[in-house]
Amino acid sequence: MDKPVIILGAKGIAHAALEIFNSNQVIVYGFLDEDEKLHGTEINVVPILGHPEDEGFLKLIGKKCEAFVAVDDNKYRQFLVKMLNDTRKVQPINAIHETSYVSTDAAIGHGNFLNAKVNIGAGSKIGSHCILNTGAIVDHQVQIGDFVQIGAGAIINAGVVIEKGAFIGSGAVIVSGVTIGKDARIGAGSVVISDVKEDQTVFGNPAAPFKK
Template sequence: MDKPVIILGAKGIAHPALEIFNSNEVVVYGFLDEDESLHGTELNVVPVLGNPEDDGYLKLIGKKCEAFVAVDDNQYRQFLVKLLNERRKVQPINAVHKTAYISTDAVIGHGNFINARVNIGAASEVGSHGIFHSGAILDHGVKVADFAQIGAGAVINSGVSIGKGAFIGSGVTVVSGVKIGENARVGAGSVVISDVEDDATVFGNPAAPIKQ
């Protein structure tokens, strides 16, 4: 990649995102974060320049710099992606750790955070702006919609479908063929053996709904 990257967000996954770009010898120009107390500070010698909505910095994105959204909060992540799409007419790039494995037969969209030792199997389809933490495994034929988040060490078996904005906690196992609905949440360490409805929260072995 010839252009340097501006990372939107300076907390949460921002630090590992910086490490991913460094490991791939991609220059990070700086961070943009809404937290004014971070402005003028540095993250591993890379400066936090200002606010993501500041046109002075946004205008660098597109012609001179690429962008990556490093924000864990799904609503704010979606807001920043929309901001880049509408004001800069760009899509965020993928941040893929050099130890991750993505099958040559898999398809991935834009703006995904794919950390160390993530495995994405053959014929899998991954949307855009997802977060895949260290060691997550997607077996063959898995479908993951936009803005989903898969926790560290989670195992998503073959033929599973994960809806937009779903959250899968660390160490979760989802058995083959299960459908996880939009904005559903699966608690850490759970074993999911049946479909999870949209907006539902499940936990346990086997995973069962938690009443709100």
């Protein structure tokens, strides 16, 4: 990649994203974050320049710089992606750790975060703007929608469908053929053996709906 990267967000996965770009010999120009207390500080000598909606920095994106959205909060992540699409006419780039594996037969969208030792199997389709944390395993023929988050060490078995905005906790196991509905949440360490409805929260082994 010839152009340097501006990372939107300076918390959560931002530090890990910097490490990923460094490992791939991609220059990070700086961070943009809404927390004004961070402005003027640095992460590993890379400066936090200002606010993500500062036009002075945004105008660099698409011309002199690429962009990556390093924000864990899904609503704000979606807002920033839409802002980049609408105002700069660009899609965020992927941040893929050098130790992760993406099958040559897999398809992956834009703006995804794949941390160390993530494994994407043959025939799987990953949407855009997803977060796959360290050691997550996505087996073959899995379909993952946009803005999905998968925790460290989670195992997504063959043929699973995960719809837009779903959250899979660390160490969770999703058995083959299950569908996880839009914006559903799977608790850490859960074993999911049947379909999960849209907006539903489940946890446990076997996973059951959370009752308030």
